[in-house]
Amino acid sequence: MSENTPGTVAFAFYVLLFAWIGFRRGLFRELLVLVVSVGGFFLLQQNQGLALDIVRQVLGIVFGVISAGAKLLASLRAGDTGGIEEPVYTLGASDWLSNVQPPTVSFLVWSGLLLFTYLLTNKAIPDSQSSSGLLAAMLGIGNGLFYIPTFAPRLINFIPEVGVTSLSSPGTGMEGFLQSVTDMMHSGFGDLWEALGPQQPILVAIALTVLLVAVISTLRRGQT
Amino acid sequence: MGLIEVYFGSIAGIITMIGLAQGYARELGRSMIIIVAIFLLLYVQDRLNPILDSVWRMVFSTEDAGAQQLFLSNFYLVIFVVIIFAGYAGRVITFSGQQWPMPQGAILSCLVGAINGYLISGSLWYYQHIYGYPLSNLGWINPNLSPIAVELVRYLPQNVMPSPTPWVIPIAILLLMRVRG
Numbered sequence: 110m111s112e113n114t115p116g117t118v119a120f121a122f123y124v125l126l127f128a129w130i131g132f133r134r135g136l137f138r139e140l141l142v143l144v145v146s147v148g149g150f151f152l153l154q155q156n157q158g159l160a161l162d163i164v165r166q167v168l169g170i171v172f173g174v175i176s177a178g179a180k181l182l183a184s185l186r187a188g189d190t191g192g193i194e195e196p197v198y199t200l201g202a203s204d205w206l207s208n209v210q211p212p213t214v215s216f217l218v219w220s221g222l223l224l225f226t227y228l229l230t231n232k233a234i235p236d237s238q239s240s241s242g243l244l245a246a247m248l249g250i251g252n253g254l255f256y257i258p259t260f261a262p263r264l265i266n267f268i269p270e271v272g273v274t275s276l277s278s279p280g281t282g283m284e285g286f287l288q289s290v291t292d293m294m295h296s297g298f299g300d301l302w303e304a305l306g307p308q309q310p311i312l313v314a315i316a317l318t319v320l321l322v323a324v325i326s327t328l329r330r331g332q333t
Numbered sequence: 334m335g336l337i338e339v340y341f342g343s344i345a346g347i348i349t350m351i352g353l354a355q356g357y358a359r360e361l362g363r364s365m366i367i368i369v370a371i372f373l374l375l376y377v378q379d380r381l382n383p384i385l386d387s388v389w390r391m392v393f394s395t396e397d398a399g400a401q402q403l404f405l406s407n408f409y410l411v412i413f414v415v416i417i418f419a420g421y422a423g424r425v426i427t428f429s430g431q432q433w434p435m436p437q438g439a440i441l442s443c444l445v446g447a448i449n450g451y452l453i454s455g456s457l458w459y460y461q462h463i464y465g466y467p468l469s470n471l472g473w474i475n476p477n478l479s480p481i482a483v484e485l486v487r488y489l490p491q492n493v494m495p496s497p498t499p500w501v502i503p504i505a506i507l508l509l510m511r512v513r514g
Contacts, residue, residue, distance in 0.1 A: 140440050314499035318506045320448070324441055325361060325510055328430025 123257075124250050131249015135239025136327075138230040139248035145226040146219075146255055153219050157211035160218045216263070244323035337466075337474055338482045341458045345450035351421075352446015353439060358432045360445040362425035365507050367452045370416040371490060372500035374409055374456075403467035409460045417453055426511055455489040462486055 131139045153160050230239075239245075352360045382405065389404050390396075432438045461468060469476035478486070486492065494500060 137437055140437060144440070310494040310496060310499045311502075313493050314502040317448075318503040321361065321364060321445075321503060321507060322510065324357060324445055325428050325507075327433055327437075327441065328358060328428055 123253060127249045127253025128246040129249070131252065132241050132246040134231070134245070134249070135234075135236065135241050136245040136248060137239035138234050139239075139245055139252060141230050141234075142223070142226050143248055143252055143255070146223050146252060149219050149222050150255075150259060153215040157215045160215035161211050164214050164218060219259075242323075243319075243326055247320060247323050336479055336482065337458070337476075338479065338485055340474060341454045344457065345447070345454035348450035348453055349443060349446040352449055353442045355442070355446075356432055357438070357442040357445040358428060358430070359425065360442060360449060361507075362427050363420045364445060364449055364452070365426055365504065366420035367417060367449055367456075368500055368503050368507075370413055370420075371452065371456055372497050372504060373416075374413060375491060375495075375497040375500065378409070399465075399467065399470055402464040403470060406460050406464035406467045410457065413456055413460070428511060452490050456491065458486070459489045459491045462489065 385405060385408060386401070389401055393400070393404075395401075433441060461474065466474060466476040468474050
């Protein structure tokens with residue numbers, strides 16, 4: 110048993126877990142999650158300022174409502190509906206976001222979006238429209254694999270002995286998109302890819318075959 | 334001249350769009366032809382190159398390495414493009430059954446189109462890469478690779494599976510599935 114065995118077993122368990130999730134949730138739900146997670150990630154990576162602006166606007170509305178409610182409550186308690194000179198609730202969205210980094214905000218927005226998509230697809234899409242099968246399981250695995258390079262560099266911060274890996278901040282446009290993709294490949298799959306060693310070609314061939322077979326299996330029989 | 338990764342990325346994008354328009358039931362047959370083309374060229378490449386070298390020297394009587402690389406690169410490019418053109422223009426192997434309706438069907442078509450785009454565009458790039466980008470002599474592409482392009486070259490289809498043997502696996506399985514009906 111080599112020293113890589115625990116890692117391999119953990120990875121296999123991780124893949125099986127997401128395959129099972131994909132199988133249970135069905136193809137359509139997993140497809141939507143994949144589109145939102147991949148599309149949203151790259152979109153937010155290249156528009157980090159936009160993500161910050163959106164969060165600032167949303168928090169501005171939330172803080173505005175809270176502040177207005179607090180003022181109203183305070184004035185009702187004081188028996189004066191004319192308002193108070195000093196605002197009761199002085200903390201605003203800009204205070205919360207003054208020291209925050211745009212990549213952190215875009216990651217949080219993306220995580221929230223992902224969670225929302227999982228919950229929404231579970232509730233809004235009936236089981237009959239999201240069929241289970243090999244392709245659904247593969248999409249589940251695809252989602253799981255996508256989370257490795259997105260979450261792993263951040264989770265690894267909790268393991269001081271291992272060190273810190275951070276994703277670089279990409280540029281914009283097509284180059285920025287490609288930079289994001291290559292960064293992800295390096296940060297998430299680089300070690301795994303190297304660890305596969307001489308088995309790489311055969312595993313890629315098997316993955317390609319399973320993917321094509323899974324797509325063929327969706328063709329409905331009895332009709333042309 | 335733009336960046337090479339954008340150039341080949343655009344080709345892959347166009348092929349993905351074709352896949353979306355045509356539907357994945359037809360695109361799967363083309364995937365098979367593309368994989369067969371990649372397998373054939375990889376299989377004959379090492380055996381054929383010495384013969385092509387001899388033919389080149391005999392016909393053109395020159396030792397110009399750049400021109401020789403251009404000849405070899407174009408030889409494989411033309412064969413590959415002819416096979417792919419035949420796959421797209423002629424009759425292809427089709428798998429029986431009806432594809433899923435929108436939106437799942439469209440997404441699957443996009444997925445299979447993207448696989449075909451990667452295989453075609455990646456192969457075109459590969460035959461430029463291994464012969465030192467000879468088309469840059471004609472001013473068609475920029476030979477100066479960006480760091481991203483250097484990274485992407487590692488993931489070209491023929492670099493991921495450099496031996497022809499693994500390419501037989503999808504061909505064999507898809508053929509079996511086709512025969513099964």
